Structures are given as structure tokens and as C-alpha cells.
């Protein structure tokens with residue numbers, strides 16, 4: 001029997017592999033033996049016929065791919081790197097990568113090629129949370145654990161559909177409810193998650209900042225904030241207090257779409273709860289004001305001192321299995337490594353550690369900026385930007401301007417593969433080993449469950465081959481993932497709050513290591529948290545008479561991203577279809593749309609056809625489509641948050657018509 005960990009979502013469930021079967025690990029603290037449909041069927045994704053199994057190359061995207069060798073492919077890429085200015089090279093990584101893969105790619109890109117254009121698809125899902133945590137509490141640090149729900153009185157879930165996106169955590173919420181936890185769900189859709197709520201608030205899309213401001217204002221006006229905590233540990237209280245004197249409460253409430261009575265219901269729960277957790281995910285992060293939404297939420301915890309205490313805190317739920325590991329390593333272009341930035345002191349420390357003088361002193365391009373940046377070489381690893389970046393027609397045109405696009409992937413049917421010149425076959429989950437960090441700082445180990453397919457390689461090996469071809473033999477002489485992890489552990493000593501160096505690689509399969517457990521205070525320079533006054537600036541695309549609906553996007557329970565791992569013949573019968581759009585019954589009536597009708601959804605950027613589901617479970621003038629619909633981004637707008645550069649996936653103006 002081999003113990004490993006699920007490679008799908010940020011919950012990070014433990015599992016056991018025995019006689020070709022996967023089961024949940026009962027001894028594993030996070031899931032206690034439970035797995036969701038994705039976790040149970042991980043093995044299916046290894047033996048699908050759509051695996052990419054050989055290196056392939058072509059000169060032009062209109063040509064067919066031809067099988068190549070590793071030697072030749074790597075030589076061609078290395079030649080291109082040598083001839084290209086570092087700032088014209090981009091590494092587009094993924095929350096699917098293991099920590100060791102991230103470490104090698106980051107070291108090679110930032111440390112030895114000299115480009116800080118090393119970013120990840122996690123940019124499109126949690127970079128708003130990263131920026132907000134740093135601004136408010138001083139570091140990208142999740143200050144509580146999932147298990148805190150068992151010592152909490154109230155869980156507020158906002159912009160998070162845990163029943164479909166974090167299934168096993170959702171089951172834990174149900175268990176905590178039996179022990180007295182109250183749950184409030186805030187979402188423009190009455191989701192599966194809302195079904196377990198003690199109170200459901202159908203917030204209007206885009207009203208989040210107003211909602212959290214209303215709480216903060218009420219806390220201040222009714223003197224229900226924790227004065228002692230604020231005096232000792234929090235900056236900017238007076239500023240917030242003064243600003244809130246002048247905010248238009250009625251207008252804010254109107255923008256939330258909630259009635260006074262609904263807010264008063266909420267307030268009753270809130271006021272009477274001692275311990276409160278607010279958890280969120282893409283509903284807040286994926287916004288043109290994603291950072292501000294996060295900060296408005298965190299304000300409520302800072303005002304009440306509900307942070308760094310059992311059962312309390314702002315809990316960001318990450319979607320991908322190792323988005324957190326990527327953040328820790330430094331796989332974001334806005335971070336150098338191990339939570340260090342591009343200041344002189346940090347560059348000196350990292351340069352000395354890696355033994356290099358190539359580190360450039362400015363942040364690089366984000367994943368959401370790379371296609372627009374006139375790059376000469378883009379290396380994309382385990383992700384599918386043409387599917388997931390917003391405003392797809394535009395992205396398809398932009399990627400064609402890049403002279404060399406390299407795609408490293410375990411599957412051959414990505415949307416991006418249509419635009420790549422070189423494809424390199426990577427080992428998927430189950431054929432490689434390494435570590436990952438789940439959403440609440442548990443570092444775990446994925447184990448190799450079967451032999452690596454003959455011509456496939458782990459991602460770190462692929463980056464290593466490139467490094468060796470570029471002449472960095474000494475700096476990239478790793479024999480296995482353990483050596484890489486141990487070097488990374490040494491590196492975490494460069495940053496005082498990262499105690500990852502205390503983990504033991506060999507023990508991680510049996511027992512996750514939770515880093516940062518001794519951090520009980522703020523990580524800012526003055527050790528105080530920062531409050532911010534936020535205004536809803538209404539920056540999203542405006543609806544109008546032609547495009548009167550707001551398009552929301554989100555996960556469905558059994559599907560994963562573009563479906564390369566889940567939308568497979570073996571799973572199709574079991575899994576929910578992806579071709580649908582939910583529309584409110586009143587709106588549908590006015591448009592003469594019935595369930596199962598084929599409808600066209602159109603934005604300024606494109607049109608897609610799909611099947612209507614008429615429902616009362618969504619706000620009026622709001623429609624919902626699954627993100628795993630591969631064409632979804634022909635519709636979405638490409639506005640970005642100005643600080644996190646995360647897209648506004650949950651607010652595009654569209655129309656819907658019967659076909």
C-alpha cells in the first residue's frame with residue numbers, strides 16, 4: 001500500500017493506493033478517509049488515450065507536429081534562449097506543478113536566465129488574496145486552518161461554492177454544523193453550498209466591498225469593534241472611522257442588492273457569534289477590484305480582533321493542489337523567491353544562495369500580461385492559457401505573434417497546443433513524486449504509483465535538461481526531488497517566518513508538515529496590521545440595453561479546468577454536463593426561453609451557444625456558466641485588477657437569446 005495525496009484541489013486529501021485501487025486515507029487529518037469523485041478517479045487520467053507521450057515539433061502552427069527527440073527539442077529551445085534577451089522570455093507555470101518543479105523553473109528563470117517573467121496560472125485565481133494578505137497582515141500567510149471551523153461559531157462563505165469546488169472540506173463543514181457551527185452563504189446563486197446555510201444572502205454581483213463595508217461601519221458605529229486589539233495591533237483605525245462617517249449607507253446597501261431586513265438578519269447572526277471565520281475564493285478574487293474585496297473582508301477581522309485565535313480568521317480557499325507551494329517558492333513574477341521581493345537586500349541574499357549575479361531588480365510580467373508583451377519565447381507548463389485567459393479571440397491573435405511557444409503538458413488536447421511549436425510530454429499525477437502545499441499550509445507528498453511512461457519526464461527534469469543544455473551543470477545537478485526539496489528548505493531560512501526547513505521529506509507521506517504554526521502575530525515591519533478604506537469603484541464592464549446580463553463563471557463538482565483530466569470517455573456518464581447556462585425564470589419568461597432550449601450567449605467579444613437551465617436559484621439579470629466549458633473565455637472581458645493583475649471573470653456584460 002502506498003500513501004499519496006490528491007492532485008486536484010487545494011484541500012489536499014490523503015489517499016492510499018493498493019492493488020490498482022485508490023481509497024481515502026482514514027488516518028489523514030484533512031479528509032479522514034473521504035474523497036470526492038475527482039480524487040477517486042485520479043487513476044483514470046493516467047491511462048487516457050489523450051496523453052502526450054512523445055516530444056513533438058513543427059516550424060509553423062499550420063503544420064502537423066512531427067515526433068522529435070528530447071535531445072533535439074531541448075537543444076532547439078536552449079538555442080532560442082541563448083539568442084533571446086531575457087526580458088523577451090516568459091515562463092508560464094501552473095498550480096498543478098509540484099513544489100520541486102516550481103523551484104527549478106524559478107531558479108532557472110529568475111536566477112540564471114535573468115528573466116523575472118516567471119508566473120503561474122494561479123495569477124488568475126488567487127493573486128488578489130496574495131496581495132491583500134501582504135498589504136493587511138504583512139505576508140502572504142493564511143492565518144488559520146480548515147479545522148478551525150470546529151472551534152468556530154459562524155462560518156461566512158462568500159463567493160465560494162465549497163459543495164462543488166472543495167467537496168471534502170464541505171463535508172467537514174456539514175460535520176461542524178452538527179456540532180453547532182452556523183453557516184451563512186453569500187452568493188448571487190443559490191448554490192449547492194447555500195442548501196446547508198442557516199442564512200443565504202443573494203448578493204448582487206459586484207456588491208462585495210459594500211457588504212463588508214456595511215459590517216465594518218456597523219462595528220464602528222455600535223462600538224462593537226475590539227478597541228484594545230485595535231489600539232495595540234492595528235493601524236489606520238481613525239482614518240477608517242472618519243471615512244465611514246461619510247459613506248452613503250443606503251447606496252451601499254442598494255449595491256449589495258439585499259434588503260434592510262436581510263442585512264439585519266445577517267447582523268443578528270454576526271453580532272451574536274463569538275468566533276467567526278470568513279472564507280472566500282474566486283467570487284471575490286477574480287475581480288477588477290479583487291484586492292479591495294479581499295481587504296474589505298479582512299478589515300472586519302482586524303476590527304474585531306478575530307484573527308490568530310482558534311475558530312477565527314479570514315480563510316482564503318485556493319483552487320489548485322499546489323497554488324500555495326508555488327506562492328511559497330516564489331513562482332509569481334511579483335515575488336523573487338521564498339516570499340522575498342526585488343529589494344536590494346533580498347536580491348543579494350538570493351544571489352548569494354543560488355551563486356548567481358543574473359537576477360534583475362524589477363518584477364516581471366504576470367501570466368495575464370505575457371501574451372501582450374511581445375515575447376520571443378514563451379514556455380508554458382501544465383496549463384492552458386488559450387483556454388483560461390479572458391477575451392480568447394484576442395489571446396488567440398496575440399499568441400500567434402510569439403515566434404516560439406513551448407508547451408509542456410501531460411495531455412495533447414489542450415487549446416494552447418493549437419498554437420505551440422514544441423510540445424514536451426510531462427509525467428502526470430501518479431507517474432512522479434514531489435511535494436505540494438494545500439490551502440492551509442499542510443505540506444504533503446505525492447508518490448509515484450506507476451512507472452513513468454517511457455518518453456515522459458517530471459517537470460523538474462525537463463527544466464533541468466534545459467539548464468544543463470544552457471551550461472548550468474553545477475547549479476542544476478539534482479538527482480531526485482528530495483535533493484531539490486532540501487535545497488529549497490535551506491533557502492526558506494532566508495526568510496524569518498518560513499519554517500519549512502523543519503520539515504522532513506521522508507516523513508511527509510505519512511504525516512503532513514504544517515508550516516507557520518508558531519506565527520501568532522502580524523508580519524508587517526511594525527508588527528501591526530493595516531486597515532484600508534475601500535470604495536466600490538464600479539470598475540467592471542457595465543451592463544447596458546444591448547448586453548443587460550452579468551455573466552458569472554464557476555466550477556462544477558466533478559470537472560477540472562479544461563477537462564483534460566476529467567472530461568474523459570470513462571467519466572462522461574458519471575459527470576455533470578458542461579454545456580449549460582443558468583438563467584432566472586422571470587428573465588427566461590420575458591425572453592421566451594425554456595429549459596433545454598439552445599441559446600446564444602453573446603458579449604462584445606464573442607458568442608457561444610449552449611443549453612438553457614431555467615431556475616429560481618440565480619439572481620435576476622445574472623447568468624451562470626461553468627468554467628470548464630472550453631469556450632467560456634470567448635465571452636469574458638480582459639479587465640485586470642490594478643494590483644494583483646487578476647482578471648474579472650465574474651462580471652462580463654452579455655445578452656442571451658434563443659437560437
Ligand code: SF4
Pocket residue numbers: 006007008009010011012013031034035036037038039040166167168169
Ligand atoms: Fe481531491 Fe479536492 Fe476532492 Fe479532496 S476535495 S478528493 S483534494 S479534489
